[in-house]
Amino acid sequence: MGATGYLGSLLVPALLDAGHEVSALVRAPDASDPLPAPVTVHAGDATDPRAVREALAGVEVAYFLVHSLERDDFADVDRRAATVLVEGAAAAGVRQVVYVGGPRPTSDDVSEHLASRAEVGDILTAGSVPALALQASMIIGRGSTSFDLLATARLSPWVPVPRWMRNTSRPVAAADVVHYLLAAAEVEPPVRGTFDVPGPEALSYLALVQRYARVTGLRTRLPVPAPLWSHRLAAALTGVVTAIPSAVARPLFESLDHDLEPTDGVVTDVLPAPPRGPTTVDNAIRATFPATACRAATGAPFVDELVVPTTAGPDEVWRTITGLGGTTGWHTIPLVWTVRGAVDHLVGGVGLYRGRAPEVSDGDVVDFWTVLHRDDAARRLVLHADMRMPGDTVLEMSVEPGAYRQRITFTPDDVAGKLYWHLQKPLHDVVFTTMAHGIARGSTSTGRRAVAEALRDAANHVAGRLR
Template identity: 65%
Template sequence: MGATGHLGSRLVPELLRHGHDVAVLVRDGTQAARFPTNVLVHVGDATHPHVVGEAVTGCDVVYFLVHSLDRPDFAEVDREAAAVLVTAAADADVRQVVYVGGPRPDSPGLSAHLASRAEVGDVVAAGPVPALVMQASMVIGAGSASFELLRSSARLTPWVPVPSWMHNTSRPVAVHDVVHFLGAAADLPEPVDGVFDVLGPEQLSYLELVQRCARVLRLPVRLPLPAPLWSHKLAAQVAGLVTPVSAAVAEPLFASLDHDLTATSPPVTDVLPAPPGGLTSVDNAIRAATTPVDERTGGEVFTEERTVLTDAAPEDVWRTVNALGGKDGWHTIPLVWTVRGAIDHLFGGIGLYRGRAPEVGEGDVVDFWTVVHRDDDARQLVLRADMKMPGHTLLDMRVDRAGDRTRYRQKITFTADGLLGRLYWVAQKPLHDIVFATMARGIVRKACTRP
């Protein structure tokens, strides 16, 4: 459970590479298309006993990677899901449960986030099935909410507000190392029952982490500004405006920085092998996590993906994709591109109406896009937006098989130019989501009506 999250999405291919049969539970049926056809996908809510019972039946090892931090009632939801899991795992004769939570500071007044992680770990550990509970500090990896906040703090301005909690320390660990330990748990000769720390090689303050991230990104040293009034809530509100992380998620994460996060349990290497070559250094973990950053602009990368399944033939969907623009239009909200093109033209851009040739290849124009890549065998078309904006946008469209159905995949990648680019992404995202979701459905709908 949690197969579409930051850790789960990396663990599934890791398990497949090592020859394991994999089943996952996802909340939204549209997410099923994200997995290879040899993964058994169950659809339902992790708090529903019958759904979880079906998902874990026949499983030897069950991973519980659920974390509902984007909900205000996340502690209640995660507690309930954990209780459902331990009962279902016992009924299904599961051999081993594996859970990744957070560290347990040896200090009073735990944040809601850390308290919830500890509570879920206790629920899992108290169950009748042996539970390997891993306690990890900040996981450094692209897409991790904690790391995205760190990266944004390093990139946002040359100055860093430094309240007292920025001086508290932790042992951040590379996502590659955490996934290694999770994968190794599937090969344990005997079940393990206990709580273990997953710690990185260095104990660093959050301010030191910001400086380290800036260094890896080839930025100048960030200038610390004492900010005694810089509360968790204020920091979260700012983060919600200028980072990919919402304020609701950022606030409990910032509150967790009120504690020094040090080792309180035996190291996980007491029961699992260390990664080949040892633990990843903080610098190399940050470097790996920032690989998607565009080296030309140093811009922060934002992505948005969606998938639509259809009974239309792949060839029909692919023909529809290749006919986009010009007289066929974009199969989205009427006039939205017309208005956007008019605004662009007003500010000296190329506008919308450049048209297109009947057949286009790399370098050809499609309205306000340019073809970057076209592969008819792989059924992939990548377009670059040419309108004026504080960043660079790519639209990647692919068509393939998903069992006996056709899968249309659409990915937007926006590389922001500095703070203005981040603000642009945040400001336009609500309408952006509606426009491109409508477009994806419209493409599939059009393909179903092709002669």
């Protein structure tokens, strides 16, 4: 049920690819955009007991992905549909029911949308057939209404910030939700209970807007205090400037009145995690856009390589490398990259974004860099600079026995790029040499002393190169 909705349209092909036979109950089959040929389609409404019984005949696992948010009486409709499914699943001998709802805030004043999602989960899990209720906050994926609301950040360089914009949630990638839904088809024995499906990062909605802007190449959105910015006003404006109806947007905005953090057991208590671990927010956002590559530069590359001895073990150095950025910083001259980021922002670039995933992987953002490749076995991290410059910069950091290796490759755009490289080279040498020594020393000691020693070593190193 819900095969033609957002999650259903992703799940059906995944089930077919896994070799499952799929039967779908569709309110109004669309001849112009039919379900894949192997799917057995039943026409009918989810609140019609007869149609539901016919659709469930011979079914082992029933997915309830119905949501009637476009209707004013969505809570009543979804309640009836859940009750009909419980009765139909019992009569048909269904082995497992699977449902995707929303988080359960701990406050008493819960939005109608979240209260309805919780009520449906309770109805399903109280039935005689074991029901697995998965609770996810924002699902990041093109076509997800919640994510499409976030994408309205593209429409304006400003973002109004009422109080509710600072509440937090755990956005999860659509691909991860589909992974769990697919795994639920084969779980043995059947599972009964409510489990959260949290993403790997807790972010406020404002931080998520800024993350979206950063990953998609937009300038940082300018936050504007808006204490009178109500859910009704936000929904009305959304209905005017987007294809999302105001009636759908309003209950979703109202749900932002709560911190949407996990409150129940976690899905990995009963289902296997994605093979490569949870998808980071950066990569989930990036997956909603066509793949992009580093822009082509035309000149012969300039290469600056440095190997710094260290008494730290390889694991300690690797932890330092993979922990760079965000609140940790870059083990170089204080504020130098803050200034560089501010300048970049002024000339229309991405600017300095002080943020990163807890554990970065390919495609993730680390301040104004993007991770091109992370190889834990070889202890090698490759970053691409997203700043505006007449050329292309790649930073490669790796660990060797007793040493830290750093390689910077700058491929210039003809004459302008070559001039840029030579003009910034003196400062470049100081900043990146300090960083290399800071990483080598920061792996064994932290704080101001390590930075001071790194500055001293860098000065001696640069002076030696000038002799």
